[in-house]
Amino acid sequence: MSMLKLLEIELYKISKRPRTYISFAAISAIVLIFQFAFKADGENYMNLMLQGINDSFQLDKQHAMNGYFMCYIILNTLLVQVPILVALVAGDAISGEANMGTLRLILTKPVSRTEILVAKFLASIVYTIMLLIWMAFFSLMLSLWIFGSGDMLVFRVAGEVSQIMQIAQDDIVWRYFAAFGYAAVALTVIAALAIFLSLFAENSIGPIITTVCIVLVFTIVSNMNIPIIDQHVKPYLFTSYLVGWKGFFYIATTQDGIPIKGSIEDLKSIQSSLMILIGHIGALILLSIYIFKRKDILS
């Protein structure tokens, strides 16, 4: 049986589970609530972000509150929660089969365990990408339709400095493509982790909850600003690199502080974060294959 056929079967299984659609419904609901809230009272949020600026500058806040800005705000919030939705499906990959008693049956087929695991992993990646496309449609396309387009403001705290960066309208779309691409890799780490954990359980709740707990605890530690954690702990947590997509919106500037169109402030940092995430994926999948090949299948 070809890998493509295996992948097709796995995708069919994913599409037949109701929980698959919970994620799509949850993303739609969260994005729509955000858009409604910002349409109704977005100016208060803008005022909060612009405190101090309002006294020195006049700014048309309605134009600043455009679809590109909205998408950035939504992704900022949503990409912290999406790992939970990815775990919901990927954590079920092996343990779900074990729970239903179909794992032994699958392994009697003339395909290797490696192929089965890789097919399940690829199916999880396809699901993750579909989820991101859905998110891109709702958070970017719908926001552009509701709020219109324009230059995008990015608020940032870099070291001890608070900054506002403005990206020209014609320099934004490629950044979103890059950011969604990066997010796909980041979320694949979660899928790989959930599949790895699902090897050790006979029902899917355990690996899903364990994945979510690991992501939550690591995310909290990643967001702590304590020098000893910054130096000795954060570099080793994959969650420190999940928000790396934001790097595509940190535009490089000239000596005068004028943004350079098409530039990224620190491309090397994004590349190294990406390599670390890909390293995690590789390590988790290889480890999963190693364990799965030696595992006694009793269910």
Added chain:
Amino acid sequence: MKYPTLIIIAFLMGMYSSAQDVNTLIKLVKNKLDNINRYQATGTMKTSIAYLKIPIAKVNIQYRKPNELTIKSNNGVTFVPKGVDAISLQNIFSSEFTAIDGGTEKIKQKVLRVVRLLPTSQQSNIVLSTVYINPSDLVVEKSSTTTKDEGTYEMEMQYGKYIQLGLPDKVTFTFNAKDYKIPKGLTLDFDNASSKNQKIDKTMLNKGKAEIVFQQYTIN
């Protein structure tokens, strides 16, 4: 006894004539500016302050007599410094004031007449303006204005083909601004290597500059 009296009279006459010169000079400059009822101009505005990383904006500037000036951008998001409407010098001359001669000063190889303007009305937002006038072209080359609401701002003008009308080709507007600080929790930032090394010259946090280059005037 005769000589000291003559010296005092000569000194007082000198002061009177000097004050009269200043008032005449101001009147000539003001008359030149008063010939313009309204103008529209296109141009660019480059705003520089430590915490803002924004592109050079294409702007439309509209002026209407006596002191109504608006700056709007074509792309919508433009940080326009408050008080920038003072770039229309008519704003300074629009209220009643007392002119005090500040002598002369050499700036960029030009000998300019320094005049301090004190508004007579207590309602005026302007507390004190110092203008540096080029007496040969009858244009204001530089000014420093202290206001009640927007602090102190300075302007430097460069003139070109519209010098006969007293309209500048370029204005550099320096202003005071408040520091900008937002909590990190609000932005959930990606701590890349470059961000950790970012330091700032704190003296630059409260001083901003806007350079407005006028490209095309449509007058009256």
